[in-house]
Amino acid sequence: MTRGPVRLDVAISYAVPRAGIPSPLSFRKWVAAALAGRIREADLAIRIVGAKEGRALNHHYRGKDYATNVLSFPAELPEGLPEGVRMPLLGDLVICAPVVAREAKEQKKPLAAHYAHLTVHGVLHLLGWDHEDEREAECMEQLEREILAGLGIGDPYRL
Template sequence: MPPAEHQVHVSYGVARTGVPSAASFREWVNAALAGAKRRRQAELSIRIVDAAEGRELNRDYRGKDYATNVLSFPAELPPGVQLPLIGDLAICAPVVAREAVEQGKPPRHHWAHMTVHGVLHLLGYDHMVDAEAEAMEALETRILAKLGIADPY
């Protein structure tokens, strides 16, 4: 069976300096979907945000008044509606850049990690319970390894 054609829409709410291209985000999304064995077509949007927009989204949707690295908004389709839409990601450029420096990681690797992490959330993976966190982290590590990226943990 040929690989599914996934639709990844990327928009930038920040200057593009130091921010990966849409092609990179598509590569990372496809790797995450393949690693999670998502064979059907999937569609999602990624918005790259600044700290103000990231903080506003995190405050409005999670009740936390600070910008975080990635926010995942899984699609909530009405019963019976069959669309490939899996949801939206908001990735905060200044937070990802700061964390990469703090963690001593190449920025591109941290961008890839945050993208894979967010996509897995859209697919229902979570890390609120230790066992689920371990499974999610192991899957992220395997996906990133296939991209030539070291274990982020």
């Protein structure tokens, strides 16, 4: 685990009207919480999209023909860097606003808390966490619970 402050460069872009969607400050706070103690510096982008763009990206990159709540695109380091040299570029997150709003309503969760959870979830994917099997899923979900609890947000998996 790394100690000390994290240097973050988080670019937020909104491809949908911002009404009801958290501010860039909120997204940066959630990213910082997910990275705290795990990485010293990071550059990443978060794009908030509508259903059409979310569906197109999910179809293109995952072969799934529907919009999903969050997509994570870890950065691929350019070839030719000496071994051990790391760039701070972490990757990109795409969050689909209509899906997040629908899920929050269906699950009776505060919208901001659901955005926080999906941001933390996406950042953990950028760091290499996954949930492909039951054990990985349990570990990742527990880490999400701990990070969110530190933000004053309850267990996102408790419906």
